[in-house]
Amino acid sequence: MAISEAPRPGVESPAMGRTRSDVSGFVRVLQYSAVKLVSIAVAVVIAVYLTILVANMGGYVDQMRIATIKENVGMWVYQAEEFRHLSGAEKRELIDQFAQVQIQALRLDQPFPIRSLRYLWNGLTLNLGYAEGITSDSGSRQVQHILLERLGPTLLLQASASILVFVTALFMGLALSRGYGSFLDRLVVALAPTSSAPAWFYGVFLILIFAALLGWLPFGGMVDAPPPPNKFQYFLSVLKHLILPVAAVFTSTIFASIFSQRTFFLIYSSEDYVEMAKAKGLSDRAIERRYILRPTLPTIITSIALSFITLWVGNVTLEQIFNWPGLGQLFWLASRAVDTPVIVANTIIYAYLLAITVFLLDIVYAIVDPRVKVGAEAQSN
């Protein structure tokens, strides 16, 4: 071309410069990640400690446990044949001795601040211990076993519902943002407030219609009783039980989700660079992929990741209504029975999952959004 006096440096030097800045950029990402990791870890410790304080009612639960031990030992001493000849004072002394042994064995004699730190350490190292009263279906009292047994059903229910809602909302939102102001668009906007009612509310009606009235689907539970012997039939049975609770979650969240995705895409599709892409002659699909979805990828990833963490808690009322043997139901049972280890364990694992997700999100952000990766670099330039 005619204008060649413009500066055009050689190819080698910029290439080298690029590699060097990539390496130092990598070091910076590592530093950045390390700082993030430490701050997240501190947050987890604080959250778990607070949970322990609350779940132990500031040490009061241990007073209750000491009282229970004393009562049990007392009953045993008063009823046992071999102690019948002892006087009242002697019996009381004996009770104190036996109780003290048990209290020391459980290390309940330490002051609560020290005990709370021990609980904290056990919790953080996932040394979850034994439940007070709740047992798993297989009869184990280990908190780990109880939680693991309940995790599967909760994940099955929540993950299938969440994925269904997320995918539907994403594509419907994208389609509606294109057809802004159409009849379907206005319909969804009008229906968005239906999501103010919780899933169990729709669950009740779904049970009424499809289980009680029509008798097409089961009232609740996760599998037929007795469970079908072969794997395929078992799978079909679970699927059949899954339909109503998933439908309940879907109905209660779908319109608000579509509405928010649509609004999100409407905002991002009126960016100047989207118009430029159109002016350049890109096809609608290419514009959608490279100029709407690609720049909004970080935000989309965040929303799906955060929605996945909430799966862990389960849906307490919904699982109650559908008699679904998941974590939500367990949490409800544990709260009623003041089963501290189960409550604490549930929260600790939630805190860990949240922390891991937030940390992973930071890394994913650095990968998908070039502005994050060089954030520290840009400041130093």
Next chain:
Amino acid sequence: MENGFLRVEDLRLHFRTMRGPVQAVDGVTFHLGRGRTLVVVGESGSGKSSLAKAILRLLPRNVLKYEGSVYMDDVDVMKLSDDQFRRRVRWVKAALVPQAAQNSLNPVLRVQDQVAEPLLVHGKAKTKEKAYERVAEVFGMVGLPTDFMSRYPFELSGGMRQRTAIAMALVTNPDLIVMDEPTSALDVLTQANLMNVLKRLKQSTEMTFILITHDIATASDLADDVAVMYAGQIVEQSTARRFYTAPLHPYSKMLLSSVPTLKEDKELQHIPGTPPSLINPPKGCRFADRCPARFDKCSQEPPLRQVNGSRVKCWLYE
């Protein structure tokens, strides 16, 4: 001018708003010869940017009316379907340099990919490597170092982003480049640099430019023809020489006397009043209310008349 590359006839673009229809472009007619540069001047809100959008068919969601004819090489592109328009006109015949290049580049794509995109979309480069070669070429044309190619938009300064936008418009060698206030978001020094880039481009290429600006003084360096927009209409179109020395329309005269110059020591004038709202604009001549030469006939709409090779929309030249 009759056998020009671009012929716009009675182009209208109206928007729907809460307060009523906005007649942003209302019956615009002009012709532009190949290789010439037309400067469209006017105040803010006179419909200059909407004219650019109308020519390039970049319509917002609230379009109420979009009609008229736009001939490029004697093909009425207004009659093409959206898909035909995309394939045959967008960035092949007409490209755009946007107003704010800050937001006009996708933040998560490297600039070389964004600049190369039109080549690949319109099949002008077979491979990415071939496309990058052309990108390096146009980067040279606008004075950008080629090692900026692999950067992201946020790693460039405002002036560099605007150069990138110009490079992007040049990359497919389109017949027409519409520049919508390409320098107005930049500081004065960067503006001057960029104007020099544009001047060099004008001298070294055969392209036709439409430069939309409110900066009448700097635009004089580039202009072959000048069109003056007022309230959604073109009120005067003439060659630059005639416009800058002897403007015809009273609005053009007042516009020019409001521009400061270095050479002479003149009293700057301002135009009293404000431009009319484009919602329900006045009947008849839209400038009448602010015009010192107003007379009875101005309550009727004046036609666009040929006067000594210029066109002017004013009853004074009947």
